[in-house]
Amino acid sequence: MISTTMKLGGGGKATNDFIKNYIIKYFGNVYLNELRDASKLMINGNISFTTDSFVVKPEFFPGGDIGKLAVYGTCNDLAVSGAKPKFLSLSLIVSEGYSLEKLDKILNSIKHAVEEIDVKIVCGDTKVVERSEEPSIFINTTGIGELAVDLNNYNKINIGDKVIITSDIARHGLAVLSERNELNVDTEIISDCCNLYKIFEHVGYDGIKFARDATRGGVAAVLNEIKEHCNKGFLIEEDRMPIEESVKYLCEFLGFDMLEIANEGVAVLICENDRADEIVLKLKELEIAKNASVVGEVTDCEKVLLKNIYGGLRVVEMPDGNLLPRIC
Amino acid sequence: MCLGLPGKLVEISEDKTFGIVDIAGTKREVSLMILPEDVELGDYVMVHVGFAISKMDEAQAEETLKAIMEYYDGDDIEIQG
Amino acid sequence: MEMISKFRDKDIVKRLLDNIYKESKADKIYNIMEVCGTHTMSVSRFGIRGLLPKNIRLISGPGCPVCVTAQGEIDMIFDLLKHNDVIVAVYGDLMKVPGSDGRNLLELKAEGKDIRVVISPLDVLKLKNEQKKDIVFVSIGFETTNPATAGLIDTIVSQNLNGFYVLMLNKTMPEIIDVLLDDNELDVDGFLCPGHVSVITGESLYLPIIKRDKAAVITGFEPVDILYSVLEIIRQINSKNFYIKNNYGRVVNSLGNEKANKLVDKYFELADSMWRGIGVIKNSGLKIRKQYKYLDASERFGLRPSDKSEIDGCKCGEVLKGKILPNMCGLFGLACSPENPVGPCMVSSEGACAAYYKYEI
Numbered sequence A: 001m002i003s004t005t006m007k008l009g010g011g012g013k014a015t016n017d018f019i020k021n022y023i024i025k026y027f028g029n030v031y032l033n034e035l036r037d038a039s040k041l042m043i044n045g046n047i048s049f050t051t052d053s054f055v056v057k058p059e060f061f062p063g064g065d066i067g068k069l070a071v072y073g074t075c076n077d078l079a080v081s082g083a084k085p086k087f088l089s090l091s092l093i094v095s096e097g098y099s100l101e102k103l104d105k106i107l108n109s110i111k112h113a114v115e116e117i118d119v120k121i122v123c124g125d126t127k128v129v130e131r132s133e134e135p136s137i138f139i140n141t142t143g144i145g146e147l148a149v150d151l152n153n154y155n156k157i158n159i160g161d162k163v164i165i166t167s168d169i170a171r172h173g174l175a176v177l178s179e180r181n182e183l184n185v186d187t188e189i190i191s192d193c194c195n196l197y198k199i200f201e202h203v204g205y206d207g208i209k210f211a212r213d214a215t216r217g218g219v220a221a222v223l224n225e226i227k228e229h230c231n232k233g234f235l236i237e238e239d240r241m242p243i244e245e246s247v248k249y250l251c252e253f254l255g256f257d258m259l260e261i262a263n264e265g266v267a268v269l270i271c272e273n274d275r276a277d278e279i280v281l282k283l284k285e286l287e288i289a290k291n292a293s294v295v296g297e298v299t300d301c302e303k304v305l306l307k308n309i310y311g312g313l314r315v316v317e318m319p320d321g322n323l324l325p326r327i328c
Numbered sequence B: 001m002c003l004g005l006p007g008k009l010v011e012i013s014e015d016k017t018f019g020i021v022d023i024a025g026t027k028r029e030v031s032l033m034i035l036p037e038d039v040e041l042g043d044y045v046m047v048h049v050g051f052a053i054s055k056m057d058e059a060q061a062e063e064t065l066k067a068i069m070e071y072y073d074g075d076d077i078e079i080q081g
Numbered sequence C: 001m002e003m004i005s006k007f008r009d010k011d012i013v014k015r016l017l018d019n020i021y022k023e024s025k026a027d028k029i030y031n032i033m034e035v036c037g038t039h040t041m042s043v044s045r046f047g048i049r050g051l052l053p054k055n056i057r058l059i060s061g062p063g064c065p066v067c068v069t070a071q072g073e074i075d076m077i078f079d080l081l082k083h084n085d086v087i088v089a090v091y092g093d094l095m096k097v098p099g100s101d102g103r104n105l106l107e108l109k110a111e112g113k114d115i116r117v118v119i120s121p122l123d124v125l126k127l128k129n130e131q132k133k134d135i136v137f138v139s140i141g142f143e144t145t146n147p148a149t150a151g152l153i154d155t156i157v158s159q160n161l162n163g164f165y166v167l168m169l170n171k172t173m174p175e176i177i178d179v180l181l182d183d184n185e186l187d188v189d190g191f192l193c194p195g196h197v198s199v200i201t202g203e204s205l206y207l208p209i210i211k212r213d214k215a216a217v218i219t220g221f222e223p224v225d226i227l228y229s230v231l232e233i234i235r236q237i238n239s240k241n242f243y244i245k246n247n248y249g250r251v252v253n254s255l256g257n258e259k260a261n262k263l264v265d266k267y268f269e270l271a272d273s274m275w276r277g278i279g280v281i282k283n284s285g286l287k288i289r290k291q292y293k294y295l296d297a298s299e300r301f302g303l304r305p306s307d308k309s310e311i312d313g314c315k316c317g318e319v320l321k322g323k324i325l326p327n328m329c330g331l332f333g334l335a336c337s338p339e340n341p342v343g344p345c346m347v348s349s350e351g352a353c354a355a356y357y358k359y360e361i
Helices: A011-025 A066-080 A100-117 A169-180 A198-201 A219-230 A245-254 A273-283 B058-069 C001-006 C010-023 C037-045 C071-080 C105-110 C121-126 C148-157 C174-182 C196-199 C201-212 C223-239 C258-267 C288-296 C316-320 C352-359
Strands: A048-056 A084-095 A121-131 A137-147 A161-166 A208-212 A233-237 A267-271 A293-299 A304-307 A313-315 B005-012 B018-023 B026-032 B044-048 B053-056 C030-034 C054-061 C086-091 C116-118 C133-139 C164-168 C192-195 C214-221 C244-246 C270-274 C279-288
Touching: A011 A100, A011 A121, A048 A066, A066 A084, A066 A137, A066 A198, A066 A208, A066 A267, A084 A100, A084 C116, A100 A121, A100 A137, A100 A293, A100 B018, A161 A273, A169 A245, A169 B018, A198 A273, A208 A219, A219 A233, A219 A304, A219 B053, A219 C316, A245 B005, A245 B018, A267 A273, A273 A293, A304 C192, A313 C352, B005 B026, B005 C001, B005 C174, B018 B044, B026 B044, B026 B053, B044 C196, B053 C148, B053 C196, B058 C001, B058 C010, B058 C223, B058 C279, C001 C223, C010 C223, C030 C037, C030 C223, C037 C054, C037 C192, C037 C223, C037 C352, C071 C086, C071 C164, C105 C116, C105 C148, C121 C148, C133 C148, C148 C164, C148 C258, C148 C288, C164 C279, C164 C288, C174 C201, C174 C279, C192 C196, C192 C201, C192 C223, C196 C201, C196 C214, C201 C244, C214 C223, C223 C244, C258 C270, C279 C288, C316 C352
Parallel strands: A084 A121, A233 A304, C030 C054, C030 C192, C086 C116, C086 C133, C133 C164, C192 C214, C214 C244
Antiparallel strands: A048 A137, A084 A137, A161 A267, A161 A293, A208 A267, A233 A293, A304 A313, B005 B018, B005 B044, B018 B026, B044 B053, C270 C279
8 A cells, every 4th residue: 555545444354454554663652552432641740731733735845844843832831831742643634645754764764753742642532634736734633731831821921021032033934935846945944843841851840931933923923812811912123133144135035034934943931030031041051042142032012022233113913824936 | 126136157058948946945937038148057047937037147236236335434344135 | 236236235225325414415405306216216225315414305206007007097997807808917016006996906916807917028928827718918018018008018019929918008208307307396316327227218318307406316225326326316416507417327318218218109109198197198108010010909908098087085196296205194193004905005015004004203
C-alpha cells in the first residue's frame, strides 16, 4: 500500500494493522499500549487542558512539518499557560490517496517531538475521508499539562511591567508562504517552530507574570488580545523588536507588517519591571531564545503603540486575519 | 502607488530579458524587458511587480546624501549603513 | 540593504527635522500633497506627520490605484466572476474591495470562485490551471505599473499563448494633476511627486505644477527622502521660487524610461476613465489597442462599467482630492474600518483612510 485508502479508517483489519505498525510502533507507552476505549491517567493538582487543529499547507516546510507543529503547537499552549505538558491525544484526518510515505514521515516527526518534550500520546483516532482536490492531511491534538503557576491571569498585569519577546519574529509565516510557491520567491527563511517549554524549564517562573505564544496574527494579535482583557495598553519600540534582516525585507517586499506574521516559537512574556533584564540574559543562554529582547512595557493608555526609531508613534491594530501581498 | 524595493542582480539570462535579484537573502525572478540601462551582475535595480524599472545609481545615492549634508551648518555626521 | 538603510538614518532624520523647524515660518501654514499612496503609507508608518511642526500639513491625494477606481469599474470584476469557467488573477490590494452588493473577492473566493493573488503580471503565466480555464489578469495601476501589464501582453503576443486576457482598469497621471490644479478649493503649496511614477514619466509630468507657482519635488519613500523633500518644498515656498527638483536621483532619470513608455504605447491607447468621487476624466486611462482587442477581457466577456455610484455617506472622493482628512468623514472608524471597509480608501492598506486608521494616533 503506497497511499491511504478508505479501509485504513474503516475499523477492520487495515485499521488494526495501521495502529500496530505505525501508531504503537512510534508512540507506544504504558497508557497507549492497552488500547483502551479511554486512557486512565493520573495527575496531581491543577491541570491545564487545551486543543488545537493543524491544517498547514504545504505540510512540509523549511524548519518543520505538520506533525512537529501539531505536537509543539499544543504543548506550547500548555507551556505558556504555566503547565508542564504531560499527555496528548492525536487525531489524524487523511484524505484517500494521501501518500503513506509522507504519512510515515509525519508520524516519525511527531515521535521525535513528543520524545523531546517528554509528553505521552495516550489516545488517538484516524479517519480517512474521500479526496476532493489534492490529497491532504489534518491533525488535531489535545493536551493536558500539570499546572505549575497560572501565567494566563490578566489581573496580574500592572502598568510598568516589561514585555519580552523570546525570539526573532515572523519566520514561520514567511517560511510557509514561500514554500507554497504561489509568490515565486525563493528564500532561506526557516520556521521558528520549537518547544517553548524549554524556556520555562531553563528560566523558571520567577518574575514572569503572564505569557502567550505569538502564533496566528503574530505579536500584533497577542498584544491586542491582552490589551482587550486587562484594560491597559502597550508601548513597544521598533528597534528593540528582534527580527532577521531577510525576514524584515521580505515583509517590506510583499507589503506585510512584520508584527502580523505568524510565529511558532516566539513567546511574549510580561515580567516584573526590575527582573526583565535578568530574565532576558538567562533566556539568551538558550539557542531558541538567543535573540530575546525587552521590547517595551505595559502602559495605561489602552492602545498598543509602536514607537519607531525616530520617536514617531503608530497604533498597532488587531490584524484582520487576511495576509495579502500588495503592490502599493 | 507603487511599492518598490532595490534588488541586487545575481543572475542574468543569456538573452538579457530576465534576471534574478537578491533582496536581503530572498531571491525572485524579475523581467528586464523594460529596463533601459545595461546591467551586469552585482548591479542594483528597482523592482516593482516583478519588473526591474530602473538601474539604481549608487553614486547618485551618495550625491543625494552629500547634498543633504550641505543643508546643515553643523558638524559632519557619520552615516550608518 | 545599504541602499535602504542609509536613507533611514536616525541622525540625518534628526538634522532634517531640525532644519524644517528652523526654516518653516511659525505664522504660515504649509500644505503639501503626497500624490502617491506609497508615500501615504511611508508617512504614516514612520510617524512622520507627528514629527513635523503642526503648521506643515501633509495631505493625501489620489495616488492609490484601488482607491481611485470608480465603483462602476470595480463592479466589472464582479461581473467577470459571474462566469464560472475563469481564473481571475488580481493583486492582493483588490481582495477586500467591496462590489456594489457589499461582498468582496475574499468572500467570492470562499464561495468557490477561482481567484488567485499574484505579485507580478508575469506570474499569471505560471498559474496552475489543470482544467485549462481562461485566465483573466485584472490590471490596475498608474504609470509605474502600466508597463508591467504591457510586458504581460507582449509575452502573450510574442509567444502566441492562448487563454489569457487582461481587464484594463489602469489610469494615468497627467489629467488628474490638471483636475487637481484646476480645482479652486484645492489649497496646496507643493507636491511630493511620486518617485516610482517619475521613473517612467520623467520630470516633465510636473510642469503644470510649477506653472501654477507650486513646488514639485520628486521623492523617494524612505524617511530621509520624504523629509529632505518636505524641507525643499518649504524652501521653495519661502523663496517663492518654484521649480521641479529631483530628490530621488538614485532611481529616477529626469527623462523617464523611454523603453517602458514605448512598450505601453505599443499595446495601449489613451481612453476616458472613471475616477471615484470625481467622475469620468477624458484620456485619463488606458485601453488595449484595436489590433490586440482579442486579449481584452471586457470584449471577451462583455463587461461594461456599471453606473453604480459610490456608497452613501462615503467621502472617499473628497479625501482623494485632499479636501478633507479621512477622520472628517462621518463613517470613519464607525461604519467604516479596515475590517469592514465601506470605501476603497479604507480597503487598500495604502489608502489614506486605512493609513490614518492604522497608523495615526
